[in-house]
Amino acid sequence: MKSKYLFYSLFIGSVIFGASSCTKLNEEFRGELEEGTTNVGADGLLITAYSSLLVPYQQDQRWVLQEISTDAAMAPTRGGDWDDNGIYRAVHLHRWNADNAFMNNTFVSLGTTIYNATNVLRFNPSKQQEAEARFLRALAMFDMIDLYGIVPIREGEALDDFRIAPKVLSAAEGIDYIVKELNEIIATLPNGTLTSAFVANKNAARTLLMKIYLNKGTFLNRQSPTFDVADMTQVITLAKAITGTGTYSVAAKGKYFDNFAPNNDAVSSENIFTLYNENGxxxxxxxxxxxxxxxxxxxxxxxxxxxxxxxxxxxxxxxxxxxxxxxxxxxxxxxxxxxxxxxxxxxxxxxxxxxxxxxxxxxxxxxxxxxxxxxxxxxxxxxxxxxxxxxxxxxxxxxxxxxxxxxNNDWVVFRYSDVLLMQAEAVLRGGTGSSTVEALAKVNTIRTNRGVTPFASLTLDNLLDERGRELYWEGWRRQDLIRFGKFLEPFQEKPTASDPKYLVFAIPSQQLAVNPNLTQNPGY
Incomplete structure (x- = not known):
């Protein structure tokens, strides 16, 4: 349970992720361990790394880019309210540019997580702490690749000397980096339980690997995604490993919202990885x-x-x-x-x-x-x-x-129903190790438990719609629409098709100004 873990209340200055902004990490950590000790080392830095994800994920920044850019969400300007110089409208209508505040704020927040997680590794963490930090770094890197098509990372001397620009990995390089990291740490991560889903664990790493393999061909060619059979088979293999632990089950009828409740750490049957929230x-x-x-x-x-x-x-x-x-x-x-x-x-x-x-x-x-x-x-x-x-x-x-x-509601990042839907998609895209009959049965388990009629057959179109129903407002809609080739199409309140450049976000102008290793994405 939450109370059995070690917690700090940490306040940390933001790391500007560019090169020339030489703001040092604010090292005035004001933390108190529950048991009374005030020694802030790897423990405190690790909590800081976890906490770095709260702002971009919890219906802000990353969430805005992933949901308000789609048919699932809109932030209408209501008279003089919610205008904010048109930044929300630009995201929904696919008219953003490199100066949009959400582009920069999300870039900085995810970059801060990458830095904070890497910083843990310099302070003699235990093997498990090291593995947790590397998982958090991999997750933020995955988001960077998804949103911007590249990922900056500080390593070596650049961790201490902010005059050295972060190196920038391409999508292909970033994917290879993340896959290698996750495969190296998965054995060291804890097995994970429903009541400790806020701690990085083996099944969280497996789920992230599933998302990488499922989206790999899309990240490398967003206009014409490809789905390698070997990658799809990896998705199926990983899903079966998660199911095989026996830890998770699709929420029973009437229990869907247990996954998002104030006590979801105690009552959810699905949550694999969450972000911690607890008053005090x-x-x-x-x-x-x-x-x-x-x-x-x-x-x-x-x-x-x-x-x-x-x-x-x-x-x-x-x-x-x-x-x-x-x-x-x-x-x-x-x-x-x-x-x-x-x-x-x-x-x-x-x-x-x-x-x-x-x-x-x-x-x-x-x-x-x-x-x-x-x-x-x-x-x-x-x-x-x-x-x-x-x-x-x-x-x-x-x-x-x-x-x-x-x-006290913990924010849901990975959930078991998503695992089953990804497994079914991988089957439809040619993966081996599971049948269409099994895929249909898994999807229909979700539908039956949600109170709707089972599908007679499974297609990519009805699977995309089911993902839209099951995962609404959880921060995956844009990624799904791009993978299914639907993101550029007109939708309600976006009446025209979008330019293909909008399949990836602009590199923020502020970041280009301070990191000479960055190159603007085509079309911006």
Whole structure:
């Protein structure tokens, strides 16, 4: 359980990932070990490396690039709100350039994780600590390759001398580096349990390897992805190894949202690797998942921002648990639970919303006489009477009412259902070691447990849609659409096909200015 691990509250200055920005890592670590010791060495540095991932992953930065660039999510400008100089619109409409703030912030955050993880290796870590740090570095490098097509890394003298520019690996070089790293450390990583999924483990490494092999041909040729039989067979072999541990199972009916609950470390049957959040210990702004979508008058009030699109919502059937249910969980302290109103509190919020204090219909704030009815209709620029109500609002992480501070939901990075869906995809793409019958059965286990009719057959098209339903707003949609050849196509509120240059993000201008080893991606 969480309380049995060693935790620090660490505050660390950002590492500027370029060469000429000679800002040193702030070494004033203010940490306290639970047991009372204040010795900050490899232990503290490792926690810093873990914590580095919280900002890009938890519905910010990396998440924005992976989801708002697709049909799954949009951050409409609502009058004067959510404009931010058009950075959200640019991501959704595929009109970004090298000066977009999300390009740079994500680049820096992932680069900081790579640096922080590498830094652990210099402070005499145990074998397991070393393996954990190398896993975290591999994960951030994978994201860099996915988003930017390259990965900078500081090693050797460049770790100490910020006048030396980080070297830059191509996609092919980065893939080889990551695969070698993971294969070297996998035996040293712990086996992993459902209650300690926030610790890098063997199955997390296997899942990352699956994603590398599945996407390898896409990363090397995004316009015309290839799927080598040997790579697809590796995906299947790794999936079978994960299943063979007997650790995980697809969440039972009614339990899908256990994977994202405030106590998901205790109740999830699927989570393979998560990012740690616990009030009073450490964590990040996982409550962004609520704040970004909730209206001001909901409980608690949010920022009335992001939404999904009706075309995406319509992929879900009426009986699909993932679309939304009343979820009974311990951290719900509202009258919605205590007085048994049982209004939907997770999933996609659409239509009239209700006050969970008194079960009365909620009203908008301005104009105050407008019922708070979330509508299917939404435009990327909203105004007038629909300013506060336009758009269907998704929520996967049940709000933690039991905590007045840091929310306790651990952020899900890898989940067992994703493993099964990747295995099925690898079968359809020619991998050996599993049959189409087995692949169909695994996908139908997921569908049955979510309350929908099993597929009669499995195709790449219905598998992509199933990934969209199962993994919505988890940060994989862009990667999936690119691999399936769909990312450039028009979608709701992006009416035209995109230039192929948008299959990879621009190298941020700020990074080009400080690292002479970087070269801008074609077309930018």
């Amino acid at each position: 210990k450490r964590g990040g702004a996982v409550d962004r998942t609520w704040n970004t979508i909730a209206h001001y008058n909901m409980t608690p009030g949010g920022w009335n921002g992001w939404c999904t699109l009706s075309d995406y919502y319509d992929k879900f059937g009426a009986t699909d648990e993932r679309r939304g249910i009343y979820y009974n969980y311990p951290a719900d302290t509202t009258n919605n639970k205590k007085l048994e109103y049982h209004r939907q509190n997770v999933g996609f919020f659409i239509g009239q919303q209700y006050d969970w204090k008194n079960n009365k219909p909620l009203m908008a704030r301005n104009p105050a006489n407008t019922p708070l009815v979330f509508t299917r209709e939404v435009t990327i620029r909203t105004s007038g009477a629909t300013l506060e109500t336009a758009g269907i609002r998704p929520l996967k992480y049940a709000y933690d009412y039991s905590s007045s501070g840091q929310k």
